[in-house]
Amino acid sequence: MAKYKIAWLPGDGIGKDVLDAAQIVLDKAELDAEYIHGDVGWEFWRTEGEPLPQRTVDMMKTTRCAMFGAITSKPKTVADQELIPELHNKGYVYRSPIVRLRQLFDLYICKRPCKAYPGNPLNYKDGVNFVIFRENTEDLYSGLEFNRIPPDMLKIKGMEHVSPDAAISIKVNTPKGCERIIEAAFEFTKSEKRKKVTCVHKANVVRASDGLFLEIFNKVAQRYPTVEADDANVDSLCQWLLKKPFNYDVLVAPNLYGDIISDLCAQMVGGLGFGSSGNIGNNYALFEPTHGSAPKYAGMYKVNPIATILAAKMMLEWLGETDAAQRVESAVEQVIKEGRVRTYDLGGDASTLDMAHAVAEKI
Numbered sequence: 001m002a003k004y005k006i007a008w009l010p011g012d013g014i015g016k017d018v019l020d021a022a023q024i025v026l027d028k029a030e031l032d033a034e035y036i037h038g039d040v041g042w043e044f045w046r047t048e049g050e051p052l053p054q055r056t057v058d059m060m061k062t063t064r065c066a067m068f069g070a071i072t073s074k075p076k077t078v079a080d081q082e083l084i085p086e087l088h089n090k091g092y093v094y095r096s097p098i099v100r101l102r103q104l105f106d107l108y109i110c111k112r113p114c115k116a117y118p119g120n121p122l123n124y125k126d127g128v129n130f131v132i133f134r135e136n137t138e139d140l141y142s143g144l145e146f147n148r149i150p151p152d153m154l155k156i157k158g159m160e161h162v163s164p165d166a167a168i169s170i171k172v173n174t175p176k177g178c179e180r181i182i183e184a185a186f187e188f189t190k191s192e193k194r195k196k197v198t199c200v201h202k203a204n205v206v207r208a209s210d211g212l213f214l215e216i217f218n219k220v221a222q223r224y225p226t227v228e229a230d231d232a233n234v235d236s237l238c239q240w241l242l243k244k245p246f247n248y249d250v251l252v253a254p255n256l257y258g259d260i261i262s263d264l265c266a267q268m269v270g271g272l273g274f275g276s277s278g279n280i281g282n283n284y285a286l287f288e289p290t291h292g293s294a295p296k297y298a299g300m301y302k303v304n305p306i307a308t309i310l311a312a313k314m315m316l317e318w319l320g321e322t323d324a325a326q327r328v329e330s331a332v333e334q335v336i337k338e339g340r341v342r343t344y345d346l347g348g349d350a351s352t353l354d355m356a357h358a359v360a361e362k363i
């Protein structure tokens with residue numbers, strides 16, 4: 001029997017292309033695992049009205065962790081949803097499977113390293129090396145949304161000024177939710193001998209929920225006297241990240257700001273082809289590239305698989321296979337530095353699998 005069972009969830013678009021690449025690398029690293037395919041994505045929404053079938057969730061519960069490709073997030077609006085009358089009329093509401101998986105498995109940490117590998121022609125500046133800790137289960141992703149204000153809610157003081165036909169999305173930050181992600185960021189900073197954690201918020205305007213996040217940050221920071229603690233409004237942070245990137249190290253943010261700065265930071269180290277994510281809870285974890293499903297490239301084996309290979313490397317670390325993780329990262333480093341095998345985003349014409357084989361050869 002294999003040492004690990006791993007759920008393998010390609011999803012939509014280029015999800016399969018990039019997971020095939022990760023498989024080549026994991027096999028070369030000789031991970032002793034059984035990979036179990038799970039259905040997820042647009043196809044299952046279209047045919048079953050459920051982008052995340054229960055059978056997939058049940059299967060995942062029998063595994064140690066999961067690798068995830070990408071999902072085409074549609075329909076985006078209620079109007080789009082009405083375009084599929086057979087589903088809409090049955091009352092199906094589309095919910096993003098990845099957001100649901102993060103909540104279902106309580107994967108409250110979204111860890112997103114953004115490291116500029118030397119030799120990458122797309123680096124904004126060499127030496128950039130951030131790690132984002134994004135809260136992954138609450139905030140504006142809590143799913144508390146109403147297309148019209150529920151009548152009972154109109155009775156709340158202050159609501160009488162709001163038009164009853166307003167759409168509202170509720171931002172939920174709980175003390176427990178804030179504390180556990182902030183603590184994870186500090187623990188990581190301390191154990192990796194990094195220097196500083198910056199709290200990302202907009203507490204000057206969003207006083208209740210972001211105010212709580214900042215308050216808890218300041219409290220937790222006191223427990224880590226050797227780590228420098230700093231905070232910034234998310235808007236000014238975007239400016240400073242570009243202006244003085246070396247002032248930043250570990251960033252901790254509520255869900256939505258974490259989502260937004262993730263793409264900004266990924267772009268600083270070569271774009272979404274280099275952004276990997278670990279969705280991590282206390283008992284389960286799911287690893288994925290930060291990029292989307294790029295439907296126009298689906299099945300063409302054209303896109304850069306490095307983000308997914310780095311996600312696989314994070315999975316190896318999480319499993320405690322640190323030696324294999326280091327070998328994968330150093331292989332990626334060498335391939336980027338040599339610059340002989342490059343996908344189109346890096347100015348080359350190598351395929352997704354060429355790049356995976358180039359990495360595998362160095363392991």
Ligand code: IPM
Pocket residue numbers: 071073096098099259262290
């Ligand atoms: C991400 C993505 C997802 C998110 C989408 C696909 C729902 O943008 O992982 O950053 O918003 O979290």
Ligand code: MG
Pocket residue numbers: 259260262263290
């Ligand atoms: Mg995103």
